[in-house]
Amino acid sequence: MHPVAYDSMERLTVVDSHTAGEPTRVILTGGPDLGRGPLAGRRERFQRDFNHYRRATVTEPRGSDAVVGALLTEPEDPACAAGVIFFNNAGCIGMCGHGTIGLVATLAHLGRVTPGEHRIETPVGVVRATLHEDGEVSVVNVASWRARARHVVEVPGHGPLGGDVAWGGNWFFLVAAHGQSLAAASAGALTEFCLRVRRAVNEQGCPGVDHVELFGPPTLPRAHSRNFVLCPGGAYDRSPCGTGTSAKLACLAADGTLAEGAPWVQESIIGSTFTASYRWLDRAAGRIEPAIRGSAYVTAESTLILDERDPYRWGIACAGT
Numbered sequence: 001m002h003p004v005a006y007d008s009m010e011r012l013t014v015v016d017s018h019t020a021g022e023p024t025r026v027i028l029t030g031g032p033d034l035g036r037g038p039l040a041g042r043r044e045r046f047q048r049d050f051n052h053y054r055r056a057t058v059t060e061p062r063g064s065d066a067v068v069g070a071l072l073t074e075p076e077d078p079a080c081a082a083g084v085i086f087f088n089n090a091g092c093i094g095m096c097g098h099g100t101i102g103l104v105a106t107l108a109h110l111g112r113v114t115p116g117e118h119r120i121e122t123p124v125g126v127v128r129a130t131l132h133e134d135g136e137v138s139v140v141n142v143a144s145w146r147a148r149a150r151h152v153v154e155v156p157g158h159g160p161l162g163g164d165v166a167w168g169g170n171w172f173f174l175v176a177a178h179g180q181s182l183a184a185a186s187a188g189a190l191t192e193f194c195l196r197v198r199r200a201v202n203e204q205g206c207p208g209v210d211h212v213e214l215f216g217p218p219t220l221p222r223a224h225s226r227n228f229v230l231c232p233g234g235a236y237d238r239s240p241c242g243t244g245t246s247a248k249l250a251c252l253a254a255d256g257t258l259a260e261g262a263p264w265v266q267e268s269i270i271g272s273t274f275t276a277s278y279r280w281l282d283r284a285a286g287r288i289e290p291a292i293r294g295s296a297y298v299t300a301e302s303t304l305i306l307d308e309r310d311p312y313r314w315g316i317a318c319a320g321t
Contacts, residue, residue: 015028017102017299019296024096039073058089071085073085083121094170096169101242153197153201220265223266225267227266239274
């Protein structure tokens with residue numbers, strides 16, 4: 001064998017965690033230099049010029065479809081503890097609730113934050129995260145609202161389907177009357193169904209929707225609802241989905257079925273939970289400020305090696321490039 005040319009390798013230092021079952025991979029060092037300025041602009045540069053780092057981090061052979069990446073950056077706002085750009089197997093995403101909880105748990109693991117409130121800068125705005133003494137994390141998300149109520153689309157093989165279009169940091173189509181069994185064993189069938197729903201929603205008036213969220217009765221006595229969330233890249237969320245729960249709260253608030261400050265326990269398809277609530281920002285506009293609380297656990301500290309001899313250095317989807 002030829003000796004390894006160590007100078008031909010790049011290294012990314014990462015910490016892995018899971019929040020309610022959904023994995024987050026935080027890049028600490030070795031990522032691209034995106035310069036300074038607003039996070040939205042830096043996210044655009046990351047997507048445009050350094051997309052290969054995204055693929056190398058979260059897609060096979062180093063990652064999987066369920067992994068959400070988080071590039072740790074210097075915040076533009078000096079009052080923030082950190083800046084972060086979230087991404088997954090499909091591209092960059094605006095905000096990630098479970099990822100923010102995982103990021104704070106990671107920073108606590110590294111000794112960079114202590115219990116208390118910390119401001120985190122994201123491409124869609126600053127969120128407030130509180131590390132509690134018991135290790136749980138609360139995230140006060142960006143403003144959320146319902147854009148369309150009871151929006152009906154024609155889904156091939158299913159027929160008409162009504163749902164709400166809402167923003168919780170990402171765009172969602174939320175459906176309660178779907179006729180599906182929300183069981184973990186049915187994840188494959190639910191994914192196929194949601195892919196058809198999303199295609200129909202995108203083609204019939206809402207091209208910006210990239211998440212589909214199905215709701216049903218909970219299996220846990222303390223939960224109010226169980227959900228299945230399809231993410232942009234075709235993977236389903238193992239957690240109850242922080243931005244999806246925020247979008248759900250916006251719909252409940254708009255319908256007057258959940259009081260301001262009242263707790264909402266959202267159960268995921270695997271049985272994990274987030275506890276959420278909201279406060280009104282603007283009743284007339286239907287805008288709320290949601291808060292999500294959950295737990296994350298660090299699972300690994302590692303170094304990803306990007307060897308220039310490796311045909312899958314930048315991920316299987318782009319082998320040889």
